[in-house]
Amino acid sequence: MYQDIYDIIPADRVKFDEPMAQHTTFQIGGPADIMVIPTTVEEIINVLRYCHQRDLPLFVFGLGSNILVRDKGIRGMVMKLGEGLKTVCIQGQQVYAEAGVKMADLCRMVAREGLSGLEFAEGIPGSLGGAVVMNAGAYDGEMKDVIISVSAVDLSGVRYDFSAEQLQLGYRSSIFQAGGYIVLSAQLKLEPGDPEAIFATMAEYARRRRDKQPLDMPSAGSTFKRPKGLFVGPLLEQLGLKGFQIGGAQVSTKHAGFIVNTDNASAADVMNLIQYIQETARSKLGVELHPEVKLVGEE
Numbered sequence: 001m002y003q004d005i006y007d008i009i010p011a012d013r014v015k016f017d018e019p020m021a022q023h024t025t026f027q028i029g030g031p032a033d034i035m036v037i038p039t040t041v042e043e044i045i046n047v048l049r050y051c052h053q054r055d056l057p058l059f060v061f062g063l064g065s066n067i068l069v070r071d072k073g074i075r076g077m078v079m080k081l082g083e084g085l086k087t088v089c090i091q092g093q094q095v096y097a098e099a100g101v102k103m104a105d106l107c108r109m110v111a112r113e114g115l116s117g118l119e120f121a122e123g124i125p126g127s128l129g130g131a132v133v134m135n136a137g138a139y140d141g142e143m144k145d146v147i148i149s150v151s152a153v154d155l156s157g158v159r160y161d162f163s164a165e166q167l168q169l170g171y172r173s174s175i176f177q178a179g180g181y182i183v184l185s186a187q188l189k190l191e192p193g194d195p196e197a198i199f200a201t202m203a204e205y206a207r208r209r210r211d212k213q214p215l216d217m218p219s220a221g222s223t224f225k226r227p228k229g230l231f232v233g234p235l236l237e238q239l240g241l242k243g244f245q246i247g248g249a250q251v252s253t254k255h256a257g258f259i260v261n262t263d264n265a266s267a268a269d270v271m272n273l274i275q276y277i278q279e280t281a282r283s284k285l286g287v288e289l290h291p292e293v294k295l296v297g298e299e
C-alpha cells in the first residue's frame with residue numbers, strides 16, 4: 001500500500017508494522033503502520049507532502065523517551081527524527097543544533113567548548129526536538145533559559161522561525177504540544193564557563209539521578225507533572241503507592257514519581273496504573289495529577 005514511499009526515503013530507513021516498543025524508553029507499544037527515519041529537511045518535507053496527498057495521519061517521534069504508545073499501535077505514519085538531523089554549529093556563545101541531536105551529546109559537546117547553560121540536560125534521554133517541545137528541564141534549568149529561536153515546518157511543509165517568546169514555553173509545555181509543527185532546529189545562547197567546572201556539575205547531576213531514579217528499568221521518566229508546591233514522588237509514597245503494581249507496570253520502589261515497566265507491561269497496564277493513581281490522589285488528597293507522558297495510538 002505504501003511501497004511508493006521508497007521514492008522519497010531509502011528502503012533501509014522505512015519500516016512497516018514496526019513495533020514501537022523498540023523505539024520507546026518504556027519498551028512498550030504496538031506497531032506503527034509505517035515508520036520513516038528522514039535525515040534531511042528535504043526528506044521531511046517530502047514525507048509531509050506524501051502524508052498530505054494520501055490523507056495519512058502523521059505522528060512525530062524524537063527518541064521516544066516521553067511517549068507511551070498504546071497496545072494496538074499507531075495508524076498511519078510515524079516520523080522518527082531522533083536518528084537523523086544531527087548537525088551542530090557553535091559560534092561564540094551561540095549554538096545552532098538540529099532536532100535529532102541527542103541532548104546528552106549536545107550538553108557534552110558545548111561543555112567541551114567551555115559553554116555553560118545546558119548542564120541541567122545531562123541525563124535527559126531525548127533529542128533536542130523533543131526537549132524543545134516538552135520544554136525539558138531539571139535541577140533548576142530548562143530549555144526556556146537557553147532558546148533564542150526555533151525553526152519548524154507546518155504539516156503542509158511551510159517553514160517558520162519562532163522567537164523564544166512566541167513558543168509560550170512553560171512548565172513542560174510549549175505551543176508545539178498542540179501538534180501541527182515539526183521542530184527542525186534551535187538556536188541556543190549559552191554563557192562562557194570553565195569546562196572542568198561544567199563537567200563537574202554534570203557529573204554531580206548524573207550522580208543524583210543514579211542515586212534517586214530507577215535508571216536500570218524501562219520508563220518514560222516522571223509520569224506526572226508536578227502539581228504546584230508538591231512533589232509527586234513523596235505524594236505517592238504518602239498514599240502508600242510506592243511499589244504498587246498493575247500487571248507489569250509498577251510505581252518504582254526507588255522513586256515513586258516514575259512508573260517502570262517491570263515485567264513486560266502492556267500500555268493498558270500503565271494506563272490502568274495511571275488512572276488508579278489519579279483516582280487515589282483525587283479521592284484521598286483532593287490533588288489532580290496530570291500525565292507528563294504523551295499518549296499515542298489505538299487501545
Ligand SMILES: Cc1cc2nc3c(=O)[nH]c(=O)nc-3n(C[C@H](O)[C@H](O)[C@H](O)COP(=O)(O)OP(=O)(O)OC[C@H]3O[C@@H](n4cnc5c(N)ncnc54)[C@H](O)[C@@H]3O)c2cc1C
Nearest residue numbers: 062063064065066126127129130131136137138183220221
Ligand atoms: C530516565 C528518564 C529521565 C528523564 N528525566 C527528565 C528530566 O529530568 N526532565 C525532563 O524534562 N524530562 C525528562 N524525561 C522525559 C524525556 O526524556 C523528555 O521529555 C525529553 O525531552 C523527550 O525527548 P524525546 O526526543 O525522547 O521526545 P519524544 O518522547 O520522542 O516526544 C515527546 C513529544 O515531543 C514530540 N516531538 C518530539 N520531537 C519532535 C519534533 N522534532 N517536532 C515536533 N514534535 C516533536 C512528540 O510528538 C511527543 O509529543 C526523562 C525520561 C526518562 C526515560
